[in-house]
Amino acid sequence: MHVRKKEKRPDKSFARQIGKDYLSLLHTYLKPQWRSALLMSLLLLISIGLQMVNPQLLQMFIDAALQGSAKSTLVTFGVLFVVIALGTQGLSTLAIYLSENVAWTATNRLREDLVAHCLSLDMAFHKDHTPGELIQRVDSDVDALASFFSQAIIQLVGNLLLMIGMVLVLFSKDWRLGLMMLAFIILAFVFVTVVNAFGLPRWLAFYAKNAEFFGQLGEYLEGTEEIRGNGAAPFVMHRFYLFLRQWIAVSQRGIVAVGLWFAGTMTIFSLGNMMALVAGSWLLGAHVISYGTVLMTFYYTNLIMVPIGQVRDQLQELQGAGVAIQRIQLLLKTHSLRRDDDQVRTLQPVGGTTLPVPGSHQHHEPLLAGALDVAFERVTFGYNEDEPVLRDLSFHLPSGKILGVLGRTGSGKTTLARLLLRFYEIQSGSICLNGVPLQKIGVDQVRQRIAMVTQDVQLFQGSVRDNLTFFKRHVSDEHIIAVLNELGLGRWLQALPDGLESELGGDGTGISAGEAQLLAFARVFLEHSDLVLLDEASSRLDPATEQVIERALERLLQGRTSIIIAHRLATVQRADYILILRDGQVLEFGPRAELQANPDSHFSHLLAHNLQEVHS
Numbered sequence: 001m002h003v004r005k006k007e008k009r010p011d012k013s014f015a016r017q018i019g020k021d022y023l024s025l026l027h028t029y030l031k032p033q034w035r036s037a038l039l040m041s042l043l044l045l046i047s048i049g050l051q052m053v054n055p056q057l058l059q060m061f062i063d064a065a066l067q068g069s070a071k072s073t074l075v076t077f078g079v080l081f082v083v084i085a086l087g088t089q090g091l092s093t094l095a096i097y098l099s100e101n102v103a104w105t106a107t108n109r110l111r112e113d114l115v116a117h118c119l120s121l122d123m124a125f126h127k128d129h130t131p132g133e134l135i136q137r138v139d140s141d142v143d144a145l146a147s148f149f150s151q152a153i154i155q156l157v158g159n160l161l162l163m164i165g166m167v168l169v170l171f172s173k174d175w176r177l178g179l180m181m182l183a184f185i186i187l188a189f190v191f192v193t194v195v196n197a198f199g200l201p202r203w204l205a206f207y208a209k210n211a212e213f214f215g216q217l218g219e220y221l222e223g224t225e226e227i228r229g230n231g232a233a234p235f236v237m238h239r240f241y242l243f244l245r246q247w248i249a250v251s252q253r254g255i256v257a258v259g260l261w262f263a264g265t266m267t268i269f270s271l272g273n274m275m276a277l278v279a280g281s282w283l284l285g286a287h288v289i290s291y292g293t294v295l296m297t298f299y300y301t302n303l304i305m306v307p308i309g310q311v312r313d314q315l316q317e318l319q320g321a322g323v324a325i326q327r328i329q330l331l332l333k334t335h336s337l338r339r340d341d342d343q344v345r346t347l348q349p350v351g352g353t354t355l356p357v358p359g360s361h362q363h364h365e366p367l368l369a370g371a372l373d374v375a376f377e378r379v380t381f382g383y384n385e386d387e388p389v390l391r392d393l394s395f396h397l398p399s400g401k402i403l404g405v406l407g408r409t410g411s412g413k414t415t416l417a418r419l420l421l422r423f424y425e426i427q428s429g430s431i432c433l434n435g436v437p438l439q440k441i442g443v444d445q446v447r448q449r450i451a452m453v454t455q456d457v458q459l460f461q462g463s464v465r466d467n468l469t470f471f472k473r474h475v476s477d478e479h480i481i482a483v484l485n486e487l488g489l490g491r492w493l494q495a496l497p498d499g500l501e502s503e504l505g506g507d508g509t510g511i512s513a514g515e516a517q518l519l520a521f522a523r524v525f526l527e528h529s530d531l532v533l534l535d536e537a538s539s540r541l542d543p544a545t546e547q548v549i550e551r552a553l554e555r556l557l558q559g560r561t562s563i564i565i566a567h568r569l570a571t572v573q574r575a576d577y578i579l580i581l582r583d584g585q586v587l588e589f590g591p592r593a594e595l596q597a598n599p600d601s602h603f604s605h606l607l608a609h610n611l612q613e614v615h616s
């Protein structure tokens with residue numbers, strides 16, 4: 001039995017993997033740009049290190065001025081101060097430029113790999129995960145990793161080194177100053193840790209709720225027409241109201257956590273300044289240190305606010321990134337449940353990352369060119385393992401023939417087509433094309449050879465041409481125009497401002513449902529597929545358009561095998577064979593002419609009573 005595995009929630013053992021996963025992601029995505037990454041790291045470290053120099057120059061300048069040193073010495077200190085300040089800024093700007101490049105290149109490749117991976121997963125996966133959720137994974141989760149592909153780790157290390165450096169410099173001036181700085185840093189970190197422990201979960205909950213809101217909103221907006229048309233607006237508003245009620249509480253907690261953080265930070269840093277001034281003035285009074293050293297100490301306590309803040313942010317981001325890494329890895333490790341014979345699930349780098357490529361090392365059997373012969377042999381399948389939708393289904397459709405599939409709503413007609421395209425994996429039995437089981441053919445070949453027109457036509461944001469050819473540039477304009485003319489869309493095309501290059505909205509704006517369906521037919525006409533599946537494909541067409549389609553179909557189906565799924569008897573008049581399904585089982589199968597001639601057949605019963613649907 002082949003059961004779809006549910007994606008597991010992150011567990012502890014998985015969390016332990018994060019470090020390893022993170023390093024593996026870094027390795028995979030930074031390796032191709034290691035030169036830029038290395039240069040960026042050097043620049044960052046130098047710019048961080050340079051921050052230590054200027055306070056010391058300031059100290060020398062003040063002490064030299066108080067001791068009445070030569071003007072030229074003071075000017076030298078001044079010039080050096082300006083040069084180093086500018087140099088630090090210049091280097092960090094360059095480092096930021098490089099790190100943005102490195103981060104964008106790495107995250108874009110990761111996004112590409114994730115999208116490719118999602119597209120390779122079965123329909124069952126896509127039914128379980130809303131588009132909003134996948135967008136969150138592919139975009140926001142990857143965003144959360146952006147700085148970790150570039151500067152975050154280097155900055156973290158650099159900032160820690162900076163703090164150690166400052167403490168050492170102050171120890172070298174006087175051990176009490178060093179101790180004071182050390183105490184301040186420890187205090188600041190304890191504070192950061194406590195506030196993080198309090199604030200982070202609240203902040204993350206706030207963040208998660210925001211994402212959930214946009215996921216829901218996206219779905220409602222997508223379904224605006226249906227929601228309004230069915231009077232479901234109050235229901236949707238009620239759900240929003242319930243959601244907002246929860247959201248407000250979560251937001252308040254999140255915002256209070258952030259507010260506490262800012263107030264606390266200000267307090268702790270003021271405390272640092274105070275400690276520096278008290279210790280400095282005391283040691284100055286005792287003639288242990290100079291004025292310059294007091295100022296330098298004060299400068300350092302101010303300067304150290306930035307690295308402590310950054311280290312806090314980076315640790316916090318690291319936690320966020322940990323969650324993102326977990327989720328990205330979970331997604332990458334979600335395998336397609338397609339089962340290829342003797343398939344060992346192998347991991348193979350795709351575009352950079354390690355992605356599962358089902359059956360990638362397996363030899364697939366080539367299919368002979370030409371119309372396909374289709375055979376179902378005792379096929380059982382259910383979307384849930386224990387609720388079979390198709391049961392023990394067997395039939396044989398010789399190549400080049402047309403099969404009309406009839407059956408009540410929910411009898412499994414669409415499911416049958418989905419199985420042929422291997423959107424789902426059957427639980428038992430076999431489906432063969434030209435006598436070769438689907439598992440041995442390979443999903444790419446299967447989908448190349450089979451074309452399907454469904455009830456729901458999906459158009460994409462893009463030109464008419466791209467929508468028809470799926471971005472294949474080699475299809476000639478003449479060919480596309482001829483097909484559109486044949487489908488009666490010639491006038492529609494002429495009315496478009498830029499002909500084939502006119503843009504279509506992804507949501508099908510500016511085009512009627514019938515026209516969209518005709519475009520879907522045109523797609524199939526432009527493909528050279530050997531098995532055509534038409535699923536209620538003419539349901540949205542008016543009788544006149546349907547006639548155009550009928551004539552066009554005559555030509556389209558020539559030399560191909562076809563399966564026409566229909567509620568209406570008229571739709572299957574051209575069929576050579578008829579399959580009637582009831583509750584996922586074959587109620588009747590045979591040559592149409594024979595069934596029609598047999599007064600006892602279900603088909604002839606339907607014809608005699610001119611039933612639109614099979615009420616058997």
Ligand SMILES: Nc1ncnc2c1ncn2[C@@H]1O[C@H](COP(=O)(O)OP(=O)(O)OP(=O)(O)O)[C@@H](O)[C@H]1O
Pocket residue numbers: 127383384389407408409410411412413414415416
């Ligand atoms: N993605 C899915 N997940 C779970 N169950 C599903 C899914 N798609 C369909 N089903 C169920 O499988 C059964 C068969 O559905 P199918 O769409 O194949 O029927 P159909 O004969 O094509 O119906 P219709 O004529 O209404 O299109 C139905 O009971 C349906 O509820």
